[in-house]
Amino acid sequence: MAFSEKFLWGGATAANQLEGAYDAEGKGLSVADAMPGGKDRIKIINHPDFNWDIEEDKYIYPNHDGIDHFHHFKEDIKLFAEMGFKAYRFSIAWSRIFPKGDESSPNELGLAFYDQVIDECLKYNIEPVVTISHYEMPLYLVKEYGGWKNRALIDFYVNYAKVLLNRYQDKVKYWMTFNEINSALFFPALGQGLVPSNGSDDKTNIFQAWHNQFVASAKAVKYGHSLDKDLMIGSMSVYSTTYSFDSNPINQLATQQSIQDFNYFCNDVQVRGEYPAFTERFHKDQNVKSSDLEISSEDLQVLKEGKVDYIGFSYYMSATKSKTGDGAKASGNMIMGGIKNPFLKESEWGWAVDPDGLRYALNDLYGRYQVPLFIVENGLGAIDKIEEDETVQDDYRIDYLKKHIQAMSEALEDGVDLMGYTPWGCIDLVSASTGEMSKRYGFIYVDLDDEGNGTKKRSKKKSFEWYKEVIASNGEKL
Numbered sequence: 007m008a009f010s011e012k013f014l015w016g017g018a019t020a021a022n023q024l025e026g027a028y029d030a031e032g033k034g035l036s037v038a039d040a041m042p043g044g045k046d047r048i049k050i051i052n053h054p055d056f057n058w059d060i061e062e063d064k065y066i067y068p069n070h071d072g073i074d075h076f077h078h079f080k081e082d083i084k085l086f087a088e089m090g091f092k093a094y095r096f097s098i099a100w101s102r103i104f105p106k107g108d109e110s111s112p113n114e115l116g117l118a119f120y121d122q123v124i125d126e127c128l129k130y131n132i133e134p135v136v137t138i139s140h141y142e143m144p145l146y147l148v149k150e151y152g153g154w155k156n157r158a159l160i161d162f163y164v165n166y167a168k169v170l171l172n173r174y175q176d177k178v179k180y181w182m183t184f185n186e187i188n189s190a191l192f193f194p195a196l197g198q199g200l201v202p203s204n205g206s207d208d209k210t211n212i213f214q215a216w217h218n219q220f221v222a223s224a225k226a227v228k229y230g231h232s233l234d235k236d237l238m239i240g241s242m243s244v245y246s247t248t249y250s251f252d253s254n255p256i257n258q259l260a261t262q263q264s265i266q267d268f269n270y271f272c273n274d275v276q277v278r279g280e281y282p283a284f285t286e287r288f289h290k291d292q293n294v295k296s297s298d299l300e301i302s303s304e305d306l307q308v309l310k311e312g313k314v315d316y317i318g319f320s321y322y323m324s325a326t327k328s329k330t331g332d333g334a335k336a337s338g339n340m341i342m343g344g345i346k347n348p349f350l351k352e353s354e355w356g357w358a359v360d361p362d363g364l365r366y367a368l369n370d371l372y373g374r375y376q377v378p379l380f381i382v383e384n385g386l387g388a389i390d391k392i393e394e395d396e397t398v399q400d401d402y403r404i405d406y407l408k409k410h411i412q413a414m415s416e417a418l419e420d421g422v423d424l425m426g427y428t429p430w431g432c433i434d435l436v437s438a439s440t441g442e443m444s445k446r447y448g449f450i451y452v453d454l455d456d457e458g459n460g461t462k463k464r465s466k467k468k469s470f471e472w473y474k475e476v477i478a479s480n481g482e483k484l
């Protein structure tokens with residue numbers, strides 16, 4: 007099925023994973039700056055002793071330097087333009103604008119950087135798609151306020167969001183309030199600033215943090231619409247297509263519940279403006295007493311008034327559930343868990359590759375919500391080998407993306423309203439879950455290794471030319 011002429015083909019990144027310059031021009035530290043690099047990243051962060059201190063004698067911190075996009079953004083955006091990007095999704099580092107997070111006025115130098123990034127996109131007719139908060143909240147808000155479980159953060163975030171919306175309302179039409187807001191169910195460190203030492207083991211804190219984020223998001227949406235009703239402000243969550251291991255009703259029911267909790271809960275609040283019917287059951291299953299949560303009737307009104315305009319979501323893999331204990335444990339899906347799906351191959355990081363699952367996701371989300379959808383992350387993290395002539399023959403990546411685009415096309419035929427597609431890490435960057443450079447997603451190779459050695463030189467992979475053709479033919483030539 008043909009993609010519409012307005013379809014937003016592009017790519018996606020996040021400030022903390024590519025900008026570097028972590029303390030330049032007044033930027034404060036963010037949670038990502040305190041995350042050690044390496045395969046044990048999640049283990050270290052989930053350890054009871056982890057308390058957000060930066061221990062340079064013990065660990066390396068790849069997010070500090072990223073791929074130095076801060077000093078290369080013109081070159082990088084030029085390459086995106088060469089591929090024909092219609093949209094570029096990036097995030098604004100909150101701590102570049104409010105170094106501690108609780109200040110009342112912003113850091114002008116930080117804003118000046120994003121003025122340039124946005125103008126550079128517009129120069130090439132690339133629509134900027136801005137994530138207001140992508141796993142990079144100011145570290146100070148975690149250390150001093152305890153992260154998102156503290157209601158005080160609502161006002162800090164709204165103040166920050168208003169600064170961005172006021173400044174960029176005429177230049178940026180597409181926004182997202184929080185990246186992968188639902189990921190906190192399994193890993194609240196990145197999005198909510200919660201680890202065991204400041205309360206992540208008590209799920210009450212996670213639900214309170216979510217509520218505070220929902221209110222903050224709704225206030226930002228309402229404010230954005232008051233400036234310009236045509237601004238498109240979306241939610242953003244991980245979508246995990248989830249299958250039952252077998253037809254045993256026990257497994258089917260457990261799968262349905264997991265879908266409600268993970269895929270629907272946050273979207274229900276942000277899209278429909280109210281908590282879903284299964285909320286009480288979800289609380290109970292997570293050992294949360296609803297009465298312990300601070301949720302006022304004014305808050306519930308705010309949620310109704312700040313419904314999002316579209317759903318942005320990431321899709322990388324599917325998961326398979328078995329409550330009965332049948333099936334072998336999945337190896338790489340550290341965050342979502344589950345068991346191995348015998349019908350699917352896995353990436354080098356153990357993520358189950360499942361393009362049909364994307365068609366399923368699109369139909370499921372559109373069927374439930376009937377708002378436009380935007381796939382703002384998708385892609386294959388793989389080890390790339392750079393050849394002597396500086397090319398990378400990444401046919402495996404082309405194959406992955408091609409099959410997912412075919413699935414999108416099928417979903418269009420199914421009647422889904424899909425706005426765009428911005429594959430993840432359109433230029434190689436630091437991985438969020440492992441802090442590795444060697445887990446590469448890009449169309450553009452960056453000469454940098456896991457220890458931070460390399461020239462940072464950019465070169466085009468085979469997928470660069472392929473994606474250029476895909477965009478030029480509006481998805482016809484795959």
Ligand code: BG6
Nearest residue numbers: 020185186387436437438439440
């Ligand atoms: C999403 C995040 O979870 O997946 C990105 O929004 C992240 O920040 C991406 O980079 C891929 O995950 P990873 O761990 O391979 O970088």
